[in-house]
Amino acid sequence: MTETQTEFVPVAQEQRIHALDIVRGFALLGIALMNVEFFNRPLAALDDGLPTGLTGMDAWAGWLIHVFVRAKFFTMFSILFGMGFAVMLARAQAAGREFTGAYLRRTLALALFGLAHGVLIWAGDILLSYAGAALLLLIVLFARGWAMWLAFALMVVVSFAIDPGNGGFTAMILLLDGVVLALLRRGQRIEDAPTVASQSLRGRRLLGAGLALYLIPSLMMVAAGGMMTVAAGAHQDESVAAESGKPAAQQADTQKQAVAKARAERAAHRAEETRVMTRGSYAEAVAFRAKQFTGDYLKALFFLTVALGLFLIGAWLLQSGAMRDPAAHLPLFRRMAFVVLPLGLMATLAGAAIAVRPDPAKQGEWLLSMGLMFTGGMPMSLGYIALVMLALQRDAWRRLLGWLAPMGQMALTNYIGQSVLGTLFFYGYGLGHWALPRAQQVVYVLVVFALQLVFSKLWLLRFRYGPLEWLWRAATYRQWPLLRRSTVR
Template identity: 40%
Template sequence: MDQTLAPVALTPVTSDERIQSLDVVRGFALIGILLMNVEFFNRATAAIGSGMQTGLTGANYWVSYFVQYFVTGKFWTIFSLLFGMGFAVMLMRAERAGRSFLVPYMRRIAALAVFGALHHVFLFAGDILFSYAVAATALLVVLYGRFKWIVLAMALCIGGGFIPHMDWLFGIAGGLAFFGLAAWWLRGEQRMKRFGKPPVIAFVHMLAGAIAAIAGAVSWAVPDTPPEARFGLALLGFALLTLGYLTMRYHADKAGRPWRLGVGIYCFAFFMMTGAGASMYFFPEKPAAVMTTAEAKKEKEAAAERAKARREREARIREETAVLSKGSYTHAVTLRTGRFGEHAAGEVGFATILIGMFLIGTWFVRAGIMEKASAHLPLFRKLALYGLPFGIGMGLLGSAIAMHPVPGSRGADGWQLAMGLQMLGNLPASLGYVSVVILMLHSASPLNKVRVLAPFGRMALTNYLTQSVVASTFFFGYGFGNWGMSRVEQMLFVVVLAAAQIVFSHVWLSRFRYGPMEWLWRAVTYWQVPPMRIKTPAIMPAVVTPA
């Protein structure tokens, strides 16, 4: 009698199935995340995005400078790429097993959101896990969402936004519009019947770009138009026209669409940020010499609003500093709980950037580049050779313009321009860092000892959360109270903690298949209890059934 194998159940990845290069890169990224986060166990997270801390001198200054321009922004980008790679690995395994992917993945996202929310409230307000959960949901919309349901959800959010205290739904509606456009670019096959039959999405980009460019040109003829509006419209027009042209040229390559869309999303966002910053820096808005009473009143009100926003931000920083440096654990949890809603409401905007990274990471795996890294070393050499100098160089160029914002400058301080340059450089720098690690791993020299990071990376979730447990206990007032430790001492803390975690990861994984949190995450994802101890068989025999 003929026999066939029944569909294999979708189960957690076993040790033999893991892609070692991903684990090594993940371990490397964890060290970078700790280097970046340790500052905000000694400084209010409300100050994130405000550049280098002022008043530093000597070694503390140079440590802060190194972290700001060689670490900050690079390692959450690497983790975002890795998240996309993990998504692709799970998707490909589901395809090979002939099993549904969406239900387990939705459980995986839900569990990650819970982990992130609990992490934010009980340990550290600088959490990134909840952000990834929101972005992972957005990625599903981009990859699988039906357009009619996306439009319906947008309509419901817009309608709900008019309900008192529900205006945050407008932000979700805007995010859904963006995700719908991204889905159209990625999956749309419609073509124009004229003009050489370009993709419809390319025509839409070109049309929108032309309208923005014309509006920008007209704005120069309109007196008293703010410079940022003039330059903003011109830049938007240029960016959309460029995207339309590139879409016409490269949209036919379906396999390459994910990375092209990912790069396009990232570059578009930060090109606009950089352009707006440049316009404010080089062409600062100057108060009119003569204003009408109404104009003077409007300017005074705007200045008052800006001053109020600054005072509120400074008050938030003071409150967080006081609570975390001297307050009780109950006070800290209360503070973080109260601010979690604001944090969650802003995640849709951040997701528009993260899905770009996810798509690039997905392409790296589906194209076989990470699984067969040794066959793609020339690509990694190019990424390292060009990505690192360009990416780091953009940040250093920004540092020559501004290292932190000047209150009340309205962009004339160059801070937005500097941040835009640094953000534009973060993606190539991150790809360069990843490439260097891959090249080290496949080197015949002692550099291949970098593989020692693999167990550390396999337990990434456990180690990430453990870093917060240890750091919050060590630095915050309700623990050992070492808040405000110098930047040099913070680096020593990072070295000791990372080394201890690397050793612990090796010891733990010599006895167990997964880290504790990885085990829990997999149990929820696959809705079954995976074997933990190594002596337990990792894979159950395939079930053979008659045809």
């Protein structure tokens, strides 16, 4: 075996990018603040917005999280995943080592973690979706054009097969995504190589592809929701003016019946989930989660392209050098923090103002609100990353935020650990604190987060990796990494 074909080995501790670990730790706080609500109410209510009846501190906590946390931290986590991909790729290219096999093993292990997490612990898992998007990322960056088109064509066919009635919207997004990627990849040569092929997208094309893949579905939701809302208002006016027995009145009655049916179905699903999670056994909960977690394939396909876009944005941020040398990229981070973030906040506030509690049964209003929320999510998450990077330029903030680094270094362990604690604390087969008031949920998150900070710091004094990170690396590199430190730091 030649030197350029040596085995791909785990990253050494001194090669880690410290700022990435800090941002990961910060992202875990936002993830916990978002997820805790859905240990206390049905996951089926994920798209319902703020629950009614909140007052005082509960109302403030709910609104602030709705605006400043929701759709901001899963996007940040996705961007960080793209950065991790770029780090792994850069190391492989620099050393001339095999990349694809290690990356595929890493992705498969992530999928297994996600499947176990989603079925055994909490159905709100995001890791399995990340694994699917990670495979798509490999195809988009390294595959020939025909292979990329084949992948998108298969997803289009599957979207129609899953739901012939509603699959058209997802299929249209997938087709537009494919066209955008094909145009951006045009003229970019993908070389054959025994180790790592050249990327099809680099520089601004990489950023442009990421922005397009994220914004296409978000803006389509805004456009579709706006048109449907206007059309519904016009139709309502016609229905009021129409005499009884006219076609317009009959159509209005049909729509009312459809809305009532949709509400009843959602209410029944929420009631069943509430019963299982508050009074059911662990075996019942696992069976319910398995059905729930694997049931919404159409939403999973939709999320794949959104996550892919965020991965590409993260890869661009890393490859641009901004994360490795933030001091040399302060103008970029200032624009992200003080221009991009406010733009995202305006879109988010618009979505909240239109429908603080959107009703999915009112499809137009719901699409418009959710579209604006997602449109603002990515700019705000980029702004949050920039604020952290700017803060790290000051000694006092660098010392304070440094506490987040061990937490971020053990991100997988801490993410799943939050779910383990949540399922044991809130569900009926555990301590049964379901429906904890919203403000108290925030207190719970802060306590758990503080405990995880201390645990991560103490663990990494004695061990090189978190327990799940150690297993993940073992699966990726087909060797057991040295876990225990020879000396305590």
